[in-house]
Structure formats: structure tokens, C-alpha cells
Amino acid sequence: MLVETTATGLFKQGLGRVPLRSSSMLLLSTVHKRYASDVTVRTRNSQPIVRQGLSGRSSVSGHVATVFGATGFLGRYVVNRLGKRGTKVVLPYRCHEDNKRHLKPMGDLGQMVFMDYDVRNYDQILEAVEHSDIVYNLIGRNYPTKNFSFQNVNVDAARAVAKACQEVGVPRLVHLSALGAQQGSTSQFLHTKALGEVAVREEFPDATIVRPGTLVGYESDLLFRIGFFRKMLPIVNHGQQILRPVDAVDVALALEVMMDEESTAGQIYEMYGPKPYTYQDIVNICSNIFREKVNTINIPKPIMKAATGALQYWIYPQLSPDEVERMFIDQVPSTDAHVKTLANLGIEPRLLELTILPYIRHFRKAAFNDIGLDSDKARTFGKHHVY
Numbered sequence: 001m002l003v004e005t006t007a008t009g010l011f012k013q014g015l016g017r018v019p020l021r022s023s024s025m026l027l028l029s030t031v032h033k034r035y036a037s038d039v040t041v042r043t044r045n046s047q048p049i050v051r052q053g054l055s056g057r058s059s060v061s062g063h064v065a066t067v068f069g070a071t072g073f074l075g076r077y078v079v080n081r082l083g084k085r086g087t088k089v090v091l092p093y094r095c096h097e098d099n100k101r102h103l104k105p106m107g108d109l110g111q112m113v114f115m116d117y118d119v120r121n122y123d124q125i126l127e128a129v130e131h132s133d134i135v136y137n138l139i140g141r142n143y144p145t146k147n148f149s150f151q152n153v154n155v156d157a158a159r160a161v162a163k164a165c166q167e168v169g170v171p172r173l174v175h176l177s178a179l180g181a182q183q184g185s186t187s188q189f190l191h192t193k194a195l196g197e198v199a200v201r202e203e204f205p206d207a208t209i210v211r212p213g214t215l216v217g218y219e220s221d222l223l224f225r226i227g228f229f230r231k232m233l234p235i236v237n238h239g240q241q242i243l244r245p246v247d248a249v250d251v252a253l254a255l256e257v258m259m260d261e262e263s264t265a266g267q268i269y270e271m272y273g274p275k276p277y278t279y280q281d282i283v284n285i286c287s288n289i290f291r292e293k294v295n296t297i298n299i300p301k302p303i304m305k306a307a308t309g310a311l312q313y314w315i316y317p318q319l320s321p322d323e324v325e326r327m328f329i330d331q332v333p334s335t336d337a338h339v340k341t342l343a344n345l346g347i348e349p350r351l352l353e354l355t356i357l358p359y360i361r362h363f364r365k366a367a368f369n370d371i372g373l374d375s376d377k378a379r380t381f382g383k384h385h386v387y
């Protein structure tokens with residue numbers, strides 16, 4: 001039986017009397033039409049990319065994107081956004097099968113293409129990028145490991161990805177650096193991130209560089225540590241480091257916008273939240289949400305570095321000496337007029353206080369679990385002190 005799917009067809013079949021909402025009718029009648037806004041033309045190679053559908057599941061964005069570092073914190077937010085719009089996503093991974101399983105249902109069947117690889121194998125990088133019209137490099141690590149130094153991850157791998165993109169003619173490359181990346185920084189992470197930016201630009205001059213502040217989300221180390229060690233949280237610098245946390249959802253949205261926005265090529269974006277906080281401010285906000293005082297103890301820098309240094313080659317260090325060093329460096333956005341922000345992409349970053357409740361609610365006592373940010377209910381909980 002032939003099924004009519006347009007609004008006119010439904011009317012012909014007598015279904016016009018069914019009270020269809022006007023928006024549904026509009027969707028039904030416009031589903032096959034294309035407009036100029038459905039087309040992106042890559043400036044580098046004039047490749048036209050045509051979108052089909054309404055940008056939801058089962059649509060086709062027309063893009064093929066490779067996401068390096070998709071198994072990390074930010075990766076899942078980015079892949080989810082790309083997959084939702086019907087982008088075919090190539091996902092090079094190096095971990096155990098189970099660590100990337102969550103990415104598979106983020107797109108329609110066949111749209112998530114996994115590829116086992118080693119970032120030191122240049123041929124495998126070439127293979128991963130050769131069919132893509134945009135490549136995101138989210139590879140990064142907060143601490144060196146036995147196999148990979150900061151230089152290996154933040155500079156050599158970044159250069160290899162950029163070089164491969166240039167070699168096969170990928171039109172767009174988006175590279176993730178970090179807010180405060182600076183050559184000569186006392187933090188090796190920030191120093192190598194700056195060297196990585198230079199390496200990427202040497203190989204691929206039109207790369208878009210993104211420097212996020214500390215990312216906040218369900219997987220955030222910053223919030224996890226405060227919650228996990230809330231009975232006795234070791235801090236350094238008396239919690240006076242200035243941070244510019246940004247929600248991972250906002251950064252992922254910005255990276256998605258870059259896929260179609262050709263004017264972002266060759267630009268530098270710094271992505272940070274609307275307000276600066278000291279580390280202690282964030283601890284206090286968390287205290288308020290936990291409904292429990294977070295006790296802090298200030299540890300002198302040399303002692304903290306020695307302690308974390310002894311632990312850093314464990315499989316998953318909670319804190320590395322380099323992170324301790326970074327806790328003495330404020331996150332200050334650049335004053336360079338050429339450096340753009342989330343506002344240039346039309347994105348208003350969200351306020352930390354208003355977004356983190358779901359990320360840390362599970363650290364609360366059961367009695368307070370269902371209380372929202374705007375609720376005064378907790379104050380009636382008798383013996384419990386509310387902060």
C-alpha cells in the first residue's frame with residue numbers, strides 16, 4: 001500500500017479532518033524542501049555539503065567528522081551533538097572496547113565508525129581523516145604517563161594530526177588547547193599546549209584553535225574532587241587560584257557551530273564562563289549544594305608536589321604535580337583583540353551556580369537529594385545546618 005506522507009496527501013485521503021497541529025502540518029509539507037541555509041560550502045576546497053531533514057535523529061547533516069579524543073570528557077558531548085544531527089563520525093580510539101561503547105548509540109546505525117589506532121602511527125591517522133570534511137582534535141592529558149610525556153600528547157600528536165589533515169586536504173581542523181596556554185609557563189601542560197598550537201599552525205595554518213577554561217560537567221575532575229574529599233579536602237594556594245570554569249555543554253555547542261560556520265577557520269577562541277571564581281568560591285558553592293560544609297586543609301606546595309609525584313604514575317592519578325603547579329596560575333583570558341569568545345558564536349555561557357546541581361547532587365545526603373536550587377525546603381530539616 002502506498003502511504004502518502006505530505007500534508008496534501010493526508011487531506012486527499014480524508015485525514016484532513018484529523019485535528020493535526022499546524023506545526024506538524026508545516027513539518028510534513030516542508031520535509032523535502034531545501035533552502036540556501038541547508039548548504040555549507042567549504043571555502044578551502046569549494047566542497048558543497050548539503051543537509052537533509054530537520055536536524056534531529058534520522059536527518060543527514062552531510063558532514064563527515066573525525067573526532068580524536070572522543071573517549072574523553074568533552075568528547076562525548078561533542079559526538080552526541082554531531083551524531084544527533086546525522087553527521088557520520090569517525091572515532092579513532094585506543095582504549096578497551098567497553099570504554100567507547102557509550103558513543104555508539106549517539107548516531108543512527110552505521111553513522112558512528114570506530115577505528116582502533118595508535119596516535120604514533122601516522123598511517124592510521126591518515127586513514128582516520130581522509131574521508132572527513134572536519135577534524136576535531138580533543139586529545140590531551142592532565143598528567144604525563146609512562147608511555148606518553150606532555151610533549152608526546154600535546155605537541156607531537158597535535159602536529160601529526162594537523163600534518164595528516166593537510167596532506168589529505170581536509171578542509172577544516174579544530175584543535176583543543178587550554179586557557180592560559182603559554183610558552184615558558186611553569187606548568188608543563190600549559191607550556192606544551194602553547195607549543196602544540198604553534199605546531200598545529202605550522203602544519204595547518206587555517207586551523208581553529210579553541211582554548212577552554214576548566215570544563216564543568218558530570219565527568220568534571222574539579223567537582224568530583226571537591227565532592228569526593230568533602231570531609232577533608234586538601235587544597236593549595238589557600239584556594240586563591242582564579243578559575244574561569246565553562247560548561248562542557250556550551251563548549252560542545254560551540255564546536256558544533258564551527259562545523260558549518262566557515263568564518264571560524266583560522267581563528268582563536270577562548271571559551272570561559274561569565275564570571276571568575278577563586279577555587280575557594282567554587283568549594284563554597286559546592287558546600288551550599290551538598291548542604292554540608294566542605295572542610296579544607298591547606299597543604300604547602302612542596303609537600304603537595306612530593307606527595308602527588310609519588311602517586312602520579314599510578315593508573316589514574318587523582319592529582320599530578322603539574323596540576324598542583326597550575327593551581328598557582330590564574331586563568332586569565334587574553335586581551336588580544338583578535339582572540340574571540342563564545343559570544344562571537346552567539347553563545348551565552350551559563351553561570352556555574354545555575355548548572356552544577358545535577359553534576360554533584362549524588363554527593364548529597366539522601367535526605368536532601370530531591371531539593372532543587374530554588375527550594376527553601378532544606379531549611380525546615382531541623383537539626384541539619386544549611387550553608
Ligand SMILES: NC(=O)c1ccc[n+]([C@@H]2O[C@H](COP(=O)([O-])OP(=O)(O)OC[C@H]3O[C@@H](n4cnc5c(N)ncnc54)[C@H](OP(=O)(O)O)[C@@H]3O)[C@@H](O)[C@H]2O)c1
Pocket residue numbers: 068069070071072073074075093094095119137138139140141142148153176177178179211212213214215216
Ligand atoms: N577538562 C578540562 O578542564 C580542560 C581544560 C582545558 C583544556 N582541555 C583540553 O580539552 C581537550 C579535551 O579535554 P577532556 O577533558 O575531554 O580530556 P580527557 O577527558 O582527558 O580526554 C582526553 C582524550 O585524549 C585521549 N588521549 C590522551 N592521551 C592519548 C594518547 N597518548 N594517545 C591517544 N589518545 C590519547 C584520551 O584517550 P583515552 O580515553 O584512550 O585515554 C581521551 O579520549 C584536551 O585537549 C584537553 O587538554 C581540557
